[in-house]
Amino acid sequence: MAGNQQPRVLQALDVARTQWYHFTxxxxxxxxxxxxxxxxxxxxxxxxxxxxxxxxxxxxxxxxGVSAAINVIALCxxxxxxxxxxxxxxKMGRKRIYGYTLIxxxxxxxxxxxxxxxxxxxxxVTVLCFFRFWLGVSIGGDYPLSATIMSEYANKKTRGxxxxxxxxxxxxxxxxxxxxxMIVSKAFEKASPDDIDYVxxxxxxxxxxxxxxxxxxxxxxxxxxxxxxxxxxNTKKATSDxxxxxxxxxxxxxxxALDDELAGQDDGQxxxxxxxxxxxxxxxxxxxxxxxxxxxxxxxxxxxFMKDIFTVVKVLPSPDEPGNQVKRMIHATGLHTAVALGxxxxxxxxxxxxxxxxxxxxxxxxGFTMMTLLTLCLAIPFDQWHERKNxxxxxxxxxxxxxxxxxGPNTTTFILPAEIFPARMxxxxxxxxxxxxxxxAIIGVLAFSFxxxxxxxxxxxxxxxxxxxxxxxxxxxxxxxxxxxxxxWGEGRKSDPR
Numbered sequence: 001m002a003g004n005q006q007p008r009v010l011q012a013l014d015v016a017r018t019q020w021y022h023f024t025x026x027x028x029x030x031x032x033x034x035x036x037x038x039x040x041x042x043x044x045x046x047x048x049x050x051x052x053x054x055x056x057x058x059x060x061x062x063x064x065g066v067s068a069a070i071n072v073i074a075l076c077x078x079x080x081x082x083x084x085x086x087x088x089x090x091k092m093g094r095k096r097i098y099g100y101t102l103i104x105x106x107x108x109x110x111x112x113x114x115x116x117x118x119x120x121x122x123x124x125v126t127v128l129c130f131f132r133f134w135l136g137v138s139i140g141g142d143y144p145l146s147a148t149i150m151s152e153y154a155n156k157k158t159r160g161x162x163x164x165x166x167x168x169x170x171x172x173x174x175x176x177x178x179x180x181x182m183i184v185s186k187a188f189e190k191a192s193p194d195d196i197d198y199v200x201x202x203x204x205x206x207x208x209x210x211x212x213x214x215x216x217x218x219x220x221x222x223x224x225x226x227x228x229x230x231x232x233x234n235t236k237k238a239t240s241d242x243x244x245x246x247x248x249x250x251x252x253x254x255x256x257a258l259d260d261e262l263a264g265q266d267d268g269q270x271x272x273x274x275x276x277x278x279x280x281x282x283x284x285x286x287x288x289x290x291x292x293x294x295x296x297x298x299x300x301x302x303x304x305f306m307k308d309i310f311t312v313v314k315v316l317p318s319p320d321e322p323g324n325q326v327k328r329m330i331h332a333t334g335l336h337t338a339v340a341l342g343x344x345x346x347x348x349x350x351x352x353x354x355x356x357x358x359x360x361x362x363x364x365x366x367g368f369t370m371m372t373l374l375t376l377c378l379a380i381p382f383d384q385w386h387e388r389k390n391x392x393x394x395x396x397x398x399x400x401x402x403x404x405x406x407x408g409p410n411t412t413t414f415i416l417p418a419e420i421f422p423a424r425m426x427x428x429x430x431x432x433x434x435x436x437x438x439x440x441a442i443i444g445v446l447a448f449s450f451x452x453x454x455x456x457x458x459x460x461x462x463x464x465x466x467x468x469x470x471x472x473x474x475x476x477x478x479x480x481x482x483x484x485x486x487x488x489w490g491e492g493r494k495s496d497p498r
Contacts, residue, residue, distance in 0.1 A: 007239075009235060009239040009242055010225060010230075010238075013153075013154075013225055014155055014156045015155060015156070017155075018155070018158060019246055019247055021153075021245045021246055022154065022162060025149070025150060025153050025162075025221070026150065026162060026166055027214075028218055028221060029146040029149055029150050029166045030165065030167075031169065032101070032102065032105070033142065033166060033167060033169040033170045034172050035139075035207055035208075035210050036143075036173065037169075037172075037173030037177070038176050038177045038206075038210070039105075039109060040139065041174050041177045041304070041336075042177035042180070042181060042203050043070055043071060043074070043204065044071060044305070045178070045332060045333050046181065046204070046329070047070050047071060047200075048067070048307075048319050049325055049329055050070065050128075051319075052319065052325045053193070054124055054125065064449060066125055067449065068446060069125065070129060070132065071304050071445050072442055072445045073129040074132045074139065075445060076442060077134060077135065077136020077137040077140060078137070078140030078143075078434075079442075080435075081101075081136060081138060081140020082141065082430075082432075082435040083140075083435050084431075085101055085137075085141025085142075085431065086141070086144035086427045086428050086430055086431020086434075086435075087427070087428045087431065089145050089148060089427030090424060090426065094145055094148055094149045094224055094227055094427065095149075095218075095222065095223045096223075099218055100141070101145060102138070102142075102214070102218055104141075105135065105138035106211050106212050106215070108131045109205060109207040109211065110205050110208045111131040112128055112131045112205065113201035113202065113204050114201075140435070143414075143431070144418075144427045144431040145427060146166055147163060147167075147418035148418050148426050148427045148430060149224055150166045150418070152224035152225070152426075159356070160355035160360065160419075161353075163414070163418055163419075164348070164411050164415060167351075167411055167415070168345075168348035168349070168351070168406075170348070171340065171344045172345070173210075174336075174344055175341065178336035178340055181203050181329065182333035184199055184203050185199055185329040188326055196326060199326065223241060225238035225239070226423050228241065230422075231423055269424075272425055272429075281422075281429070284421065285421075285429055287416075288413065288417045288420075288429070288433040289437070290436075291409060292433050292434060292437030293436050293439065294466065294468050295368075295409040295410060295413055296437040297441065297465045298371065299405050299410055300444055300445060301458070301462060302401060302402070302462070304445055304448075305455075306339065306398070307332040307335070307336070308448070308455075310332075310335060310395070312386075313394055314391065315335065315391050316328065316331055316335070338395070339395065339399045342396075343398075343400055344402045344406060346403055346407075347402060347404065347405065347406025347407040347410075347411075348406045348407075350403075351406060351407050351408075351411040354407075355411070360412045363407065363412055364412040366407075366408055367405060367410070368408060370404035370408065371404050371408065372463055372467060374397055375463045375466065377397055379456055379459035413433070414434075417434075444462075447461070
């Protein structure tokens with residue numbers, strides 16, 4: 001904007017005190033992430049039951065391929081979901097697209113529990129993968145929209161904490177996946193083989209409940225003032241919308257005169273594929289995509305294959321050993337819950353508490369550094385961890401890896417794209433960054449699925465991913481200690497460090 005002029009409603013949002021509606025927005029947006037995490041991580045807890053139920057006579061290699069397909073298919077869906085819904089969020093508005101992602105999420109969560117055949121394993125898994133792909137599309141769409149909406153509602157002082165709080169709901173969803181899986185598997189511990197089929201169906205279908213409960217409130221949320229004022233060029237409506245939900249005292253008529261002036265300006269109206277965007281934000285986009293890519297290789301590999309790694313170090317019994325598969329699932333979900341409580345959730349809490357005090361860049365570098373060291377500690381003595389006296393320490397160190405992932409790059413890679421790009425392409429750029437990240441997750445999952453469980457070598461590969469982040473981060477960050485907090489980020493001028 002010429003002269004860095006900014007509508008008064010946005011100035012008021014930047015300095016607004018924290019109000020009840022901010023927490024309401026966190027809960028409404030965060031519940032989508034609760035569901036995302038539940039849907040993505042719960043399947044890893046039930047995939048052994050599915051493989052044993054339908055492929056028990058076809059060898060471990062076949063079951064491993066089935067496990068890989070079920071684990072990776074939702075991640076494949078997130079890539080187009082983030083790209084398409086992120087772009088639509090900028091073109092049609094955040095709120096309008098927000099509801100579509102939630103409807104798709106509810107439908108596909110419920111549909112994942114159904115299949116066309118109870119007798120043929122191929123039919124069951126094919127139908128399950130079909131619906132989980134579209135579930136992944138909805139999950140992917142939720143990423144850029146939730147991050148952008150929360151960043152555009154927040155004030156400058158606590159913007160990072162608010163976005164981190166939305167993302168922290170992922171930790172609760174991860175925890176819920178373990179608790180629900182443990183309860184359901186315990187309930188079917190002594191069930192017949194046919195009834196065990198209900199275990200994975202119930203666990204997956206319950207993912208629709210939290211998303212369904214928040215649909216009404218998502219539809220009641222007004223469009224963000226920053227989108228309405230900066231993209232739709234209607235500051236009068238932006239003021240009116242914010243006055244309905246926040247304690248603001250700006251008269252809409254005061255903003256009406258600014259609309260014509262804004263509409264006649266073309267400052268900063270460069271496109272995503274223009275040389276101007278490359279000059280202003282090319283390094284920003286490269287940095288957010290590469291960091292998210294290497295982070296997701298590690299994060300999803302360690303999360304989705306937690307029980308497999310624990311099996312190799314003999315923390316869990318082998319799935320090929322004779323016995324009740326449900327009992328193994330009880331133990332696996334118990335460990336999953338313990339890691340979530342001891343490492344995953346505290347990491348999110350620390351991120352919320354310190355993101356605006358320490359800063360995004362420092363926390364991201366701290367997290368990657370600690371993840372590198374901890375993964376090295378897991379990989380170097382990997383052959384000794386199977387000894388009984390060492391197993392508990394392996395689980396503890398594994399949990400600390402998740403602590404520093406969440407009090408580090410898992411949170412900051414989500415926050416940064418929502419803050420450093422212009423409003424008219426903020427959701428698109430966040431979607432691009434997240435989509436590249438999920439490509440990394442897919443590569444990690446496939447590597448862990450088809451390398452005959454050479455987990456020691458794979459852990460060293462994850463160390464390399466963490467080190468790679470340091471190599472790309474230093475030249476990209478430069479002297480940028482923080483990100484812009486003003487709402488004119490990139491609008492007609494080059495973004496400045498905050």
